[in-house]
Amino acid sequence: MQAIRRRIQLKITDLEYYPAAAGLLRIVTDDEPDGVCFGVGRDAANAIDAHFRATLIGADPLNRERLWQEGMRLDRYKYLAHGVRGLVDVALWDLAGKAAGLPVYRLAGGYRDRLPCYMSGHHHDDLQAYVDEALRARAEGFAGYKDHCHLGADGMAQVARACRAAVGDDFHLMHDAVAQYILIDALRLGRVLDETKYYWFEEPLKDCDIAGLKQLCDALDLPIAATEYLPGTIHATAQVLAQGAADIVRASVPWRGGITDMLKIARLAESFDVACEITSVGGSFGFVHAQVIGALRNCTFFEGWKTGSLGGEPYITNPIHIVDGHVRVPQGPGLGLDLDWDAIRKAA
Template structure:
């Protein structure tokens, strides 16, 4: 069996939701618009202006074999998907062309080695590798007549509990009516079957606590709340906020400070009772540095960003050796992203929960024949061969950027 064709499609789908992506509302240009360049805050505002696209962006990878098998993968590309697609076309395709797609580990190592000497250990290059890797696993599963979860060693559980992602926090001066709107959104999510929600925080310690406190009061202790600060806080504010979040029963504190500050993560992880999670992990090499420094409690790699199924498996297993939990990060993306995450979540022994984006998604169930099953707040790994979802190419590729 040999690979005869590799295609990478930059996707920019027109949003169908009435509101911008929750991350953009919390940490994007809307939040930054009223902030001064000079500030007594740390990190300063100009370091907290994250780029978000006006469209739903990703890269879809299609790999074909000489026997007619077709595998689909996805490379995370929330902005500039054309750049990631070009990396796949110009750098990764020559490496995998003509190879046996079932040799996923060999091909992963060859792809990663290709730019190691230049320091490309994160970002666009690892995301590009992820897209190819997932497509290879899809083919390997089809060739074996088994789902990816079986190739990973089998299901440790039939499904994984998901939390709804997400609700943005509000600044302290927000009117009571705005807080009540968020509370009603949380109530509607519970009515839809979700047992928990992740909130995009970072609107000031007092603002975050006011918002989370209102949702906790309305939802009670039986509803899980998680918090993602996107690295906007200083060590001191994160420590103060983390203690208060624990008192409110928040389940984990995600990216409380900038991810480069490993020493700061160690200070927080060792000084707080609330588990510290990080979603910007790109490889097992970053993971082992965090573990050595006792700087993390939950590893939270994104399968479409952190090198695909091959590397996320190794991250999860490495974490498990040190008694740390694993949970897939799943933000904006397509059903390929959701399916790959579900297979990992049910197969890894240290999985606890899985993220699930609740926005109306043009790249969601509409692009597949058999959508990934979400029932009563639990995500089920597809039972079909490979990823177990049948792509509708005409629908998915209608969103290709031109």
């Protein structure tokens, strides 16, 4: 009992940065557990030191909610560099998992340890390239294929019909418009996506166009996915949900904040019986998003780009792999990262 008591009474003593090692941040404590997060560039590190270090040093890292609230205040008053608050939050969750001896997804509740993936494709100028990409996604065991077609509403309508004809009716297709349409074009294309049984229509309009998004939700059968680029974390997402302006909300690290933000957004969406689909492979080479999705009932997929390793070598010795269209949630404590500190320090 004494060993457990000693481990849960922690104090942050230092912050270390390894910018040449994929931007690794390490939160050091006065006991064994530390917390890490990749993706902390020099600007983010400078912002953390200038505005967040004084709050963190001496604080109990297990008080993540208190530190999240302080990060929200600093975000507004100090105009923190983008992603700073979320990256610190990730490292705090990693540390908490290590202190508890649990992976983050179990610390957050635990729902599943194997995640189906869809393939997130690229923009192409040639229609056949989308068809080929969709067919490859199906052949490699992915549960679906999402395009990022920028050929306009008429061009995308052709892509939708061609992809559906190629892959058949029992394979998920999604279109990510990256906010390229005006309302009338989104409505026109949306009817084609309805006809071709697309699984969702993502970011058809700017996330701030709540009135337009609500019109799309009301007019179309397929789900409208929004809020990926929306600032304001849970507070802005709440307004979109309250107005019925999204059938699916999106969240990610570090754009929408940290793990705390994603869990808050997902639980908020669940209270509306709305899915929260986590965006992209995400920070720390997929480890963050895999852990979060493992804790959620209302997220269907992990978003990947290809089979095989999601990267991080040589600093990560146990990279996540997409195999047969699925990702296994890492089972080690915290994020589940096994790090090669010799390689990290050598890079630094």
